[in-house]
Amino acid sequence: MTQISSGASEERKEESQSPLMNKLDEIQAALSSVPVAANPLKEDWQIPVIDLALLRSPVERSVVIDQIRGACENWGFFHVVNHGVPHDVINGMWKAYDTLYQAPAEQRAIFDHGEPFLPPSLREKFFEMLKSFPKGVDLKDTIRLHKFNPDDEDRMTHVPQECRKLLCAYFKSVRDLGFQILETISESLGIERDYFRNVTGNNPELNVSIHRYSPYEDAEQRMGLPVHVDIDILTILLQTDDVEGLEVKKDDRWVVVKPVAGSFVINLGEVIQAITNGKYRSVLHRGMLNKDKVRSSVACFLVPTPDSMIEPIPHLVTEENPPHHLIADWATYYHHHFAKALKL
Numbered sequence: 001m002t003q004i005s006s007g008a009s010e011e012r013k014e015e016s017q018s019p020l021m022n023k024l025d026e027i028q029a030a031l032s033s034v035p036v037a038a039n040p041l042k043e044d045w046q047i048p049v050i051d052l053a054l055l056r057s058p059v060e061r062s063v064v065i066d067q068i069r070g071a072c073e074n075w076g077f078f079h080v081v082n083h084g085v086p087h088d089v090i091n092g093m094w095k096a097y098d099t100l101y102q103a104p105a106e107q108r109a110i111f112d113h114g115e116p117f118l119p120p121s122l123r124e125k126f127f128e129m130l131k132s133f134p135k136g137v138d139l140k141d142t143i144r145l146h147k148f149n150p151d152d153e154d155r156m157t158h159v160p161q162e163c164r165k166l167l168c169a170y171f172k173s174v175r176d177l178g179f180q181i182l183e184t185i186s187e188s189l190g191i192e193r194d195y196f197r198n199v200t201g202n203n204p205e206l207n208v209s210i211h212r213y214s215p216y217e218d219a220e221q222r223m224g225l226p227v228h229v230d231i232d233i234l235t236i237l238l239q240t241d242d243v244e245g246l247e248v249k250k251d252d253r254w255v256v257v258k259p260v261a262g263s264f265v266i267n268l269g270e271v272i273q274a275i276t277n278g279k280y281r282s283v284l285h286r287g288m289l290n291k292d293k294v295r296s297s298v299a300c301f302l303v304p305t306p307d308s309m310i311e312p313i314p315h316l317v318t319e320e321n322p323p324h325h326l327i328a329d330w331a332t333y334y335h336h337h338f339a340k341a342l343k344l
């Protein structure tokens with residue numbers, strides 16, 4: 001595995017000031033104390049809503065590309081509507097959701113990857129760290145499908161039979177949408193449309209987290225999903241459209257991502273931040289709980305192939321803006337990220 005970096009002490013100096021290290025410190029701080037709503041909420045701000053139907057119009061395409069550039073620079077998050085994923089495919093995902101959550105524990109143990117998607121060698125350390133955190137900061141239930149390839153229905157024998165087709169149809173469609181959005185993100189940077197797909201290896205395998213946030217009476221004192229950034233390329237999130245819970249960090253405030261009927265929430269992962277050398281942002285977010293309603297969400301993570309080189313686009317590196325992130329193949333990058341988070 002390749003790892004290109006400057007000398008060790010220089011690297012450490014750079015890291016101690018990097019946005020990534022600030023984020024990791026904030027994640028640690030938030031995890032070690034309850035209650036969690038430390039920063040004031042900004043109720044009237046909203047993440048951008050982008051209408052993808054306009055991409056088909058030659059006149060309006062450039063307007064949409066400009067909106068995507070603005071959303072990526074300022075928010076790292078946006079809704080997409082008119083995205084082309086059919087309603088019945090989305091309804092099929094919700095049906096599959098019920099089937100997966102109703103499965104008996106012994107069956108779920110077979111299809112649910114269980115723990116977060118961590119490098120195997122760091123699992124033990126991660127669980128040790130978790131023990132030191134107070135209870136009540138990670139109260140959701142999550143079913144995880146690891147390296148899920150929706151083209152491979154025949155090999156999906158571990159997933160309940162009645163939802164295989166539904167999951168494949170949904171994740172194929174959502175993966176296509178993700179790839180299409182990556183093209184518009186490339187276009188917004190003035191680079192070839194297939195830049196991201198090429199450098200990250202066009203990986204057909206997805207990671208999937210299917211969350212269920214049960215209600216808690218003292219919901220404000222607790223946390224469903226702790227503060228984090230997504231360590232992927234792009235996340236495409238489907239959420240219940242009548243219950244709030246997702247919050248995004250913006251200018252030191254938490255902004256509620258109000259559900260928009262029929263939309264997907266898109267957020268940029270760490271990989272886009274690394275490849276754009278900080279021009280586009282992967283931002284902190286968290287999942288809050290509700291007093292009396294269940295909230296559900298389905299996160300689909302596009303990830304690079306292990307040998308993809310994660311390095312900044314050359315014209316986004318300058319003397320004043322040297323590489324912010326480790327330059328390495330994805331397997332190394334991923335390991336390094338978690339090792340830093342665990343302070344190893």
Ligand SMILES: O=C(O)CCC(=O)C(=O)O
Pocket residue numbers: 209211225230237239245246285286287296297299
């Ligand atoms: O449930 C949500 O709204 C957020 C999920 C999320 O951020 C994640 O799975 O990484």
Ligand SMILES: [Fe+2]
Pocket residue numbers: 228229230235285
């Ligand atoms: Fe996330």
